[in-house]
Amino acid sequence: MVNQMPDRFRGSSVVGMIIVMVLWPAMFPGRVVSFQDSSIARISKPQGGVSVAVLFPFQEVYRIPLRVHLAGSSRSLHDFIPIYNEINRIWFSQAGICFDVESVMDDVDLDSDGFDMWFTPDLGGFNGYFDGEYIQMKDVPVLAPAENPSSDPAARTAAHELGHALGLGHRQDSVENLMRSKTFGWRLYPEEIEIARQNAAEITLPQSADDQDSCPIQ
Numbered sequence: 001m002v003n004q005m006p007d008r009f010r011g012s013s014v015v016g017m018i019i020v021m022v023l024w025p026a027m028f029p030g031r032v033v034s035f036q037d038s039s040i041a042r043i044s045k046p047q048g049g050v051s052v053a054v055l056f057p058f059q060e061v062y063r064i065p066l067r068v069h070l071a072g073s074s075r076s077l078h079d080f081i082p083i084y085n086e087i088n089r090i091w092f093s094q095a096g097i098c099f100d101v102e103s104v105m106d107d108v109d110l111d112s113d114g115f116d117m118w119f120t121p122d123l124g125g126f127n128g129y130f131d132g133e134y135i136q137m138k139d140v141p142v143l144a145p146a147e148n149p150s151s152d153p154a155a156r157t158a159a160h161e162l163g164h165a166l167g168l169g170h171r172q173d174s175v176e177n178l179m180r181s182k183t184f185g186w187r188l189y190p191e192e193i194e195i196a197r198q199n200a201a202e203i204t205l206p207q208s209a210d211d212q213d214s215c216p217i218q
């Protein structure tokens with residue numbers, strides 16, 4: 001099954017990401033970090049040379065292993081590359097949290113810190129859920145609109161469930177919120193970022209000199 005989200009969602013999301021990147025320096029004085037993301041570089045060109053550099057307000061990027069189990073999914077592996085990229089754009093751009101994603105075709109879960117996520121065509125009426133240990137995802141979640149929506153409902157839902165896994169509850173006061181139920185919003189609040197980063201710090205991979213301020217995208 002392919003992602004059938006209409007183009008208007010994709011376009012608005014691109015605009016949303018660019019707005020974030022443009023506003024970031026004003027919002028967060030800090031050091032410059034670059035996205036190693038060719039798709040962001042591509043989408044910036046039609047907007048007249050918007051820089052891919054953002055000012056990074058965090059002392060440290062937290063890198064969290066994320067093993068994605070696709071043996072039961074109806075989608076192709078190729079479908080998941082933009083999904084992973086969008087999960088990382090949502091989390092890295094706002095919270096300095098970068099998921100180190102590994103796709104597998106088995107059910108062997110991580111034996112180290114991090115999260116396991118399974119995709120399946122039907123989740124009994126759920127778009128996704130975190131059961132306290134594992135994340136379960138529907139292949140193509142059904143979400144309500146947001147003014148600045150994510151591109152892909154699976155990416156948004158996965159990012160939302162990762163929020164739960166990082167200690168966040170629901171926040172229903174705006175359709176723009178990542179932690180609102182069943183909508184396309186992706187925004188995190190400062191207090192949510194603080195909680196998520198505190199939990200991410202407990203399970204982060206060790207830092208290397210090369211990855212202190214960037215999040216490689218596939």
Ligand SMILES: [Zn+2]
Nearest residue numbers: 160164170181
């Ligand atoms: Zn939820």
